[in-house]
Amino acid sequence: MAAVPDIRKRCIIWLGNPGSHEREVLAAAGWELRVVEDARGARIGLRGGDQVAALVDLRGNDPAWLAEMRDLLSRHPDLPLVALCTAVDSGDDVELPGNCLLALHEPLDLSQIRRLQQIVEGDHIRPSSQQGDCLIGDSPALLQVRANLNKFAPVDLPVLVTGETGTGKELAARALHELSPRRGGPFIAINCGALPPNLVQAELFGHERGAFTGASARRIGLFESADGGTVFLDEVGDLPLDAQTNLLRVLQEGTLERIGSRQSIRVDVRVLAATHVDLEEAVAQGRFRQDLFYRLDVLRLHMPPLRDRGNDVELLAKHFLAQFREQHRVRARGFDATARRQLHAHRWPGNVRELLNRVRRAAVVSEGELIDAKALQLQQAVSADDGDGLDGRRVHAEREAILTTLRDTGFNVSECARRLRVSRVTVYRLCKKHQLELEALRT
Numbered sequence: 001m002a003a004v005p006d007i008r009k010r011c012i013i014w015l016g017n018p019g020s021h022e023r024e025v026l027a028a029a030g031w032e033l034r035v036v037e038d039a040r041g042a043r044i045g046l047r048g049g050d051q052v053a054a055l056v057d058l059r060g061n062d063p064a065w066l067a068e069m070r071d072l073l074s075r076h077p078d079l080p081l082v083a084l085c086t087a088v089d090s091g092d093d094v095e096l097p098g099n100c101l102l103a104l105h106e107p108l109d110l111s112q113i114r115r116l117q118q119i120v121e122g123d124h125i126r127p128s129s130q131q132g133d134c135l136i137g138d139s140p141a142l143l144q145v146r147a148n149l150n151k152f153a154p155v156d157l158p159v160l161v162t163g164e165t166g167t168g169k170e171l172a173a174r175a176l177h178e179l180s181p182r183r184g185g186p187f188i189a190i191n192c193g194a195l196p197p198n199l200v201q202a203e204l205f206g207h208e209r210g211a212f213t214g215a216s217a218r219r220i221g222l223f224e225s226a227d228g229g230t231v232f233l234d235e236v237g238d239l240p241l242d243a244q245t246n247l248l249r250v251l252q253e254g255t256l257e258r259i260g261s262r263q264s265i266r267v268d269v270r271v272l273a274a275t276h277v278d279l280e281e282a283v284a285q286g287r288f289r290q291d292l293f294y295r296l297d298v299l300r301l302h303m304p305p306l307r308d309r310g311n312d313v314e315l316l317a318k319h320f321l322a323q324f325r326e327q328h329r330v331r332a333r334g335f336d337a338t339a340r341r342q343l344h345a346h347r348w349p350g351n352v353r354e355l356l357n358r359v360r361r362a363a364v365v366s367e368g369e370l371i372d373a374k375a376l377q378l379q380q381a382v383s384a385d386d387g388d389g390l391d392g393r394r395v396h397a398e399r400e401a402i403l404t405t406l407r408d409t410g411f412n413v414s415e416c417a418r419r420l421r422v423s424r425v426t427v428y429r430l431c432k433k434h435q436l437e438l439e440a441l442r443t
């Protein structure tokens with residue numbers, strides 16, 4: 001199903017002088033850049049709906065310049081504002097603008113851009129009271145989740161968030177951060193499965209200049225960037241073993257070493273982790289360190305599948321439709337009886353994410369005011385659930401595909417994952433789903 005494109009633009013208004021590398025990384029990450037070098041007569045034009053942040057570049061600019069910029073910024077008190085300082089400028093003698101949300105002490109690179117993204121998306125400025133409300137639903141299963149969120153948030157211990165794909169694990173992790181005393185600090189989410197194995201260590205823990213070929217400058221890792229806040233390790237089961245060892249050290253001692261350095265750096269982060277695979281089984285198979293598992297699994301938050309959440313499905317469907325209507329002009333404004341029946345009957349293997357995508361799509365294709373089961377494409381899906389229908393054939397084809405690829409690759413999971421363009425964890429999950437015992441097959 002085609003994703004609905006996000007037509008909002010992301011724009012950085014750079015007050016000062018960006019370097020050519022900074023221009024490049026911003027452009028590569030899809031940001032539009034507007035440079036304001038001289039505040040006199042300058043105006044900050046904002047277009048409704050766009051995601052805009054101002055970055056005040058304090059490097060090499062004098063107090064008079066800063067005073068002018070402050071004057072310009074005072075006309076936009078709600079604009080998310082970031083300051084970029086050098087290590088020297090970050091001393092007490094430079095006063096940051098009062099509404100500054102974050103000071104960045106490194107030239108802009110990928111990890112800093114992530115922090116910018118969080119600011120622009122409003123994670124730093126949304127009042128915390130709204131955060132609990134992000135999780136829509138009032139089923140007993142969701143009330144239990146909310147109760148746990150409130151219980152776990154203030155306690156500075158790791159939380160392991162479990163649940164099927166699309167159940168809201170990341171949303172819950174963000175809510176934990178926002179409800180915690182760390183809410184003023186950064187929230188950095190990392191998908192461990194999406195990081196190339198050879199770059200994981202550098203991304204997470206940083207590196208010194210010259211630590212390896214291509215390391216032309218010192219780089220701060222995501223853990224250091226999250227100092228004072230929360231790191232969310234998504235798909236933690238995908239973390240390579242050497243990175244697991246370093247993560248254990250962060251959890252046990254609160255310290256890390258950048259690659260290429262022996263100096264131990266203290267970091268103050270709360271670690272939240274999520275997995276949709278059975279980590280206990282990964283431990284049993286030697287793919288995940290047992291000691292790390294115990295360190296992560298201190299508090300456990302389970303996100304229930306949508307099919308166990310009763311009327312939440314209808315509540316969520318209405319919420320997603322209303323949200324979509326705010327941004328797009330569509331006729332659809334509700335669901336007819338067939339659609340509502342099918343919403344309840346469907347098994348929702350992709351959970352809330354599947355519902356969100358079906359509702360968006362239906363809102364676009366629906367010609368009437370009420371969305372029907374056909375627009376949701378749930379007629380086929382529901383009838384496919386019985387017996388040996390379409391669903392049965394799909395499951396069979398999936399099993400064949402994974403088995404054939406495993407055989408072709410001599411049961412090499414990494415190679416199989418590469419050929420099927422999925423993560424290694426997905427291969428393990430599919431093996432489990434289709435009762436394919438890797439060890440037995442190999443012999």
Ligand SMILES: Nc1ncnc2c1ncn2[C@@H]1O[C@H](COP(=O)(O)OP(=O)(O)OP(=O)(O)O)[C@@H](O)[C@H]1O
Nearest residue numbers: 134135136164165166167168169170171276352353
């Ligand atoms: N209770 C909820 N209320 C509103 N939106 C929700 C809720 N749960 C999930 N969503 C939305 O559903 C989508 C999927 O949620 P999220 O990314 O948190 O799931 P996940 O469990 O991390 O998925 P995956 O396992 O695939 O990483 C997001 O767009 C999220 O905003």
Ligand SMILES: [Mg+2]
Nearest residue numbers: 169170234274
């Ligand atoms: Mg997720």
